[in-house]
Amino acid sequence: MPTNFIANTSINMVFLHNGSMLPREAAVASLLRTTSSDSFSSTVITNITLHVTPQKWNCSVSSPCCPFFNSKRSRCKWKRLVRSCSTSELVISSDENYGNKQVVGLTPRLYDYVLKNVREPEILRQLREETASMCGSQMQVSPDQAQLLAMLVQILGAERCIEVGVYTGYSSLATALVLPESGHLVACERDAISLDVAKKYYQLAGVSHKVDAKLGLAIDSLESLILNGEAGSYDFAFIDAEKRMNGEYFELLLQLVRVGGLIVIDNVLWHGKVSDPLVNDPKTISIRNFNEQLMEDRRISTSMVPIGDGMTICRKR
Ligand SMILES: C[S@@+](CC[C@H](N)C(=O)[O-])C[C@H]1O[C@@H](n2cnc3c(N)ncnc32)[C@H](O)[C@@H]1O
Numbered sequence: 017m018p019t020n021f022i023a024n025t026s027i028n029m030v031f032l033h034n035g036s037m038l039p040r041e042a043a044v045a046s047l048l049r050t051t052s053s054d055s056f057s058s059t060v061i062t063n064i065t066l067h068v069t070p071q072k073w074n075c076s077v078s079s080p081c082c083p084f085f086n087s088k089r090s091r092c093k094w095k096r097l098v099r100s101c102s103t104s105e106l107v108i109s110s111d112e113n114y115g116n117k118q119v120v121g122l123t124p125r126l127y128d129y130v131l132k133n134v135r136e137p138e139i140l141r142q143l144r145e146e147t148a149s150m151c152g153s154q155m156q157v158s159p160d161q162a163q164l165l166a167m168l169v170q171i172l173g174a175e176r177c178i179e180v181g182v183y184t185g186y187s188s189l190a191t192a193l194v195l196p197e198s199g200h201l202v203a204c205e206r207d208a209i210s211l212d213v214a215k216k217y218y219q220l221a222g223v224s225h226k227v228d229a230k231l232g233l234a235i236d237s238l239e240s241l242i243l244n245g246e247a248g249s250y251d252f253a254f255i256d257a258e259k260r261m262n263g264e265y266f267e268l269l270l271q272l273v274r275v276g277g278l279i280v281i282d283n284v285l286w287h288g289k290v291s292d293p294l295v296n297d298p299k300t301i302s303i304r305n306f307n308e309q310l311m312e313d314r315r316i317s318t319s320m321v322p323i324g325d326g327m328t329i330c331r332k333r
Contacts, residue, residue, distance in 0.1 A: 161324040162190035174251035181257030185214025192223040204234040238268040285326025
């Protein structure tokens with residue numbers, strides 16, 4: 017019975033999420049519903065998802081009122097579920113295919129801890145604070161993401177980079193700061209007002225000479241780089257603009273980046289919507305399809321990293 021248990025004590029809620037409910041699981045679901053007055057404040061059951069809100073975390077795992085607990089396997093699963101509720105940061109995948117791996121899910125408290133372990137340069141902090149009062153500030157990459165991007169650039173020893181979607185410049189500045197003096201970053205943005213903020217900070221940080229800020233549609237800027245004979249000459253690219261255009265950006269960047277270079281794509285988890293079969297708006301579908309295409313694409317190796325809103329790192333083969 018492949019079932020994912022996700023527990024979070026801060027909202028006192030447990031989700032038992034089933035990709036598709038087997039007849040046996042449906043029976044369990046209805047059993048849980050019958051015990052709702054006893055152990056659960058509410059249950060919502062649909063064809064594919066079972067949401068349970070327990071009132072008592074310490075409910076007996078051998079409860080005679082619920083045949084769900086009769087099999088040893090079910091009792092083990094329930095024990096794991098209850099245990100997970102006391103360590104709210106844990107998400108437990110109990111699918112036996114994955115060996116009952118425990119992975120950390122970020123709560124606000126744990127994310128604060130992560131941020132305390134980010135070495136954010138002072139100039140980036142200032143830019144982040146100025147951007148906070150601007151429209152669209154939630155679009156900015158998080159400090160831990162920017163730190164990872166900068167580290168990838170450093171590990172690669174990158175000299176030539178491209179960013180698609182600059183906004184006020186947080187991720188591009190993080191990149192420019194770690195480029196060598198001879199480094200070059202093409203920064204593509206269609207919005208003049210945000211790009212002006214970015215340029216101000218490139219200046220303040222003393223990295224303007226490394227950044228070629230291109231105002232206009234990113235597709236046009238990337239095509240002109242290719243026409244200019246720059247294919248295969250870039251080490252690193254970051255995509256963070258119009259999500260439905262990810263496929264187009266990716267194809268052009270794959271031409272511009274050298275073999276062994278990286279293309280990183282932001283927002284691949286799209287606030288978790290990509291994994292929810294009930295969410296099917298055009299943007300989510302497009303990101304979901306793009307993620308599938310990357311998985312199939314033999315021209316690259318990939319790694320999806322659950323940082324920020326999810327970033328996929330692709331290495332050109
Ligand atoms: C998510 S924000 C980028 C955030 C940025 N990486 C940061 O860390 O601050 C997306 C940006 O892409 C820009 N954008 C969207 N579509 C674009 C396009 N077709 N060409 C160029 N820029 C575009 C938007 O104007 C917006 O500023």
